[in-house]
Amino acid sequence: MTAGANRLLLEQIQHAAASAGLDAVGVTDTAPFAQARRAIDERKAAGLHAGMWFTYGRPERSTTPAGIQAGARSIVVCARRYEPPDPHTSEGSGTAHSGSGAVAAYVASDAYGVLRAGLERICEVLRRNGYDAVAVCDDNRLVDRAAAARAGLGWLGHNTMLLSRELGSWTVLGSVVTTAELPRSGEVQTDGCGTCRRCQTACPTGALDTAGVLDANRCLAWLVQAPGVFPPEYRVALGDRLYGCDDCQTVCPFNDAPVASARSQPVEFGLGRDGATRGGSVGVVELLQMTDDDLMAAFGHWYIPRRRPEYLRRNALVVLGNVGDPGSPAVEEMLRMSLSSGSDLVAAHAVWAARRLGRDELVAEARSVGLGNHDPDGLVAAELARPVPRKG
Ligand code: B12
Ligand code: SF4
Ligand code: SF4
Structure with a gap:
């Protein structure tokens, strides 16, 4: 495939993503996520994972994207933003109305539904062009934030969230692993947190x-x-x-x-x-x-x-x-x-x-x-x- 054809395919993907309501798209390669693998191994060794499985269950698998799709050459990573919590209906701070339980903002939206539908649209574009493609979102097979960071969608904040200057962190993330060779996105974003520690001090239990x-x-x-x-x-x-x-x-x-x-x-x-x-x-x-x-x-x-x-x-x-x-x-x-x-x-x-x-x-x-x-x-x-x- 020529570089021009590559670019054209990426444009089709970006168009499909935008029309499906996705807020950001990036592309990275399928090399293993070595830093995420180290982080998982260290957290497991220190007991910080508290027995969670998800991506921790089989860390080699969740940090080796090439295993998701035979012959995979690229990962298209997408973000969908959701509305932050409404301070009038959900405070999440332990002080809400008597008898009322707060539900996290991502649950109160259909962000995952929109994101998954968008990822499927991207898969269709790729398949129409003769490539194999698999959508993964909040799945045990891939550490989503590591993929998003490497695809240039943001940096990993002190709260461990994928954070971007344009979108903030009220986003859910998902990927399409494909056999198509696509142009890579720009640079990995540098740490924007600097000396800020607000999330760490705000955490009610010291988890950060x-x-x-x-x-x-x-x-x-x-x-x-x-x-x-x-x-x-x-x-x-x-x-x-x-x-x-x-x-x-x-x-x-x-x-x-x-x-x-x-x-x-x-x-x-x-x-x-x-x-x-x-x-x-x-x-x-x-x-x-x-x-x-x-x-x-x-x-x-x-x-x-x-x-x-x-x-x-x-x-x-x-x-x-x-x-x-x-x-x-x-x-x-x-x-x-x-x-x-x-x-x-x-x-x-x-x-x-x-x-x-x-x-x-x-x-x-x-x-x-x-x-x-x-x-x-x-x-x-x-x-x-x-x-x-x-x-x-
Ligand atoms: C397990 C899990 C959880 C666990 C543990 C989270 C954790 N931080 O480990 C629990 C149940 C606590 C959880 C909570 C939430 N989760 Co969750 N969760 C996951 C899941 C399934 C796996 C995460 C994982 O692999 N962790 C392993 C660790 C090693 O990776 P990591 O958390 O990304 O950490 C990176 C950084 O810590 C960084 N790092 C390591 N060392 C250092 C040092 C420094 C200084 C810095 C800056 C960074 C850094 O490298 C790590 C690897 O890239 C993913 C979906 C997926 N398949 O990836 C969703 C996911 C991470 N969760 C998500 C969400 C939305 C949430 C919540 C906001 C939901 C809520 N409102 O309650 C909270 C946020 C809590 C928080 N601060 O993380 C989104 C995050 C989107 C985003 N923009 O970042 C994801 C990606 C789901 C999705 N597909 O959208 N989650
Ligand atoms: S509150 Fe501050 S330290 Fe925490 S993620 Fe945001 S910018 Fe980074
Ligand atoms: S790290 Fe702290 S503030 Fe963030 S979700 Fe967990 S308990 Fe809440």
């Missing part, structure tokens, strides 16, 4: 104490997705966050600038139930009232550990303990119901929530009718023995 290195054991975005008991030491810090955390992005100065190229339209996040959602937030009482089937129908598109709805209830109870109104009859009813749950995990977190809200009598009442009698893993017993910081 080392610049550019995320300790997943402390990251709230991971802890709401992790299986097991929610670590007691981070429950108060969770505040109102029901799903995801945006704090290390909201404080970033590169997210302040008006973004001329933003095309994303906010998509109302909906449960299809009156009063249950308010933009990027979800009523936790309403959530706890739902049946397991309804919960999965409404939130099944979230990452829920082992696909078990009790984990949604676990997170909702921690949020309820932090932001619920202790005097509300609806809160009381939900605490009662959760204390008598057949799931020890749910009952244990209900003990914490009730005591945090100063409703110890509900726990005593539940114990008198059997709370903790069936507790094979000692989850309820551990909660009963644990001191609980009262809501101020």
Whole structure:
């Protein structure tokens, strides 16, 4: 293929991306991502990955893009911007409306849907021109941010986000791995963070104490997705966050600038139930009232550990303990119901929530009718023995 034909194909790709609503496109080669491989190996060795698999499961595979498509010559990397959290509906700071859980901004938009559709359009262009092409997005086979950085879409910030001067960091990323030899994008962007540490200081749990290195054991975005008991030491810090955390992005100065190229339209996040959602937030009482089937129908598109709805209830109870109104009859009813749950995990977190809200009598009442009698893993017993910081 001649250089001219190459350029023409790239123009077709850029056109397809732009008409599909993608905000940035870059191209890199298919050499292994050595720095990302080192970062994964080091984090695993230090236990900073907290048992996550994703790209950590098989690091050699996730950092060797040539393995995704036989004969691959180029990676087309794309970004789609989404709307930042609306401070009026979702604060993500532990201070939102009573009984309301914050949902991260990327969930409240359809950014991944738009991005995936755009990547497929690019694949079609490449296939029409006789090339093989595979789209990968948020996939265990590729470390997306390393690809985006090398394709010149931005630099890796101290919060580990791919950050660009034009788009900020409210973006999702995806790639097309193809056998076409395409012209490479410009230079890799240099570190724009400089001496700034705003994200590191803003992180409510100190998960970014080392610049550019995320300790997943402390990251709230991971802890709401992790299986097991929610670590007691981070429950108060969770505040109102029901799903995801945006704090290390909201404080970033590169997210302040008006973004001329933003095309994303906010998509109302909906449960299809009156009063249950308010933009990027979800009523936790309403959530706890739902049946397991309804919960999965409404939130099944979230990452829920082992696909078990009790984990949604676990997170909702921690949020309820932090932001619920202790005097509300609806809160009381939900605490009662959760204390008598057949799931020890749910009952244990209900003990914490009730005591945090100063409703110890509900726990005593539940114990008198059997709370903790069936507790094979000692989850309820551990909660009963644990001191609980009262809501101020
Ligand atoms: C596992 C994972 C998580 C984990 C761990 C994240 C992490 N930082 O490791 C958890 C659950 C915590 C998480 C949270 C979030 N995630 Co996530 N996640 C992933 C996933 C699946 C893999 C990430 C990965 O491979 N990490 C391995 C490490 C080694 O790589 P890295 O995080 O990119 O880190 C780089 C830097 O740390 C840098 N580095 C290393 N040392 C140093 C030192 C210095 C000084 C510097 C500056 C940099 C630096 O090199 C590393 C490799 O390139 C990707 C999708 C994918 N397939 O890639 C999405 C992805 C990274 N997540 C994404 C998003 C949107 C989020 C959240 C914003 C969601 C939310 N609101 O809750 C948060 C942000 C938290 C944060 N600050 O990272 C986007 C990020 C888009 C962007 N613009 O950067 C991705 C790319 C998904 C996508 N396809 O769009 N995520
Ligand atoms: S997502 Fe939240 S908890 Fe995780 S590093 Fe960023 S600010 Fe900290
Ligand atoms: S807040 Fe500052 S240090 Fe953190 S990513 Fe943004 S510019 Fe970099």
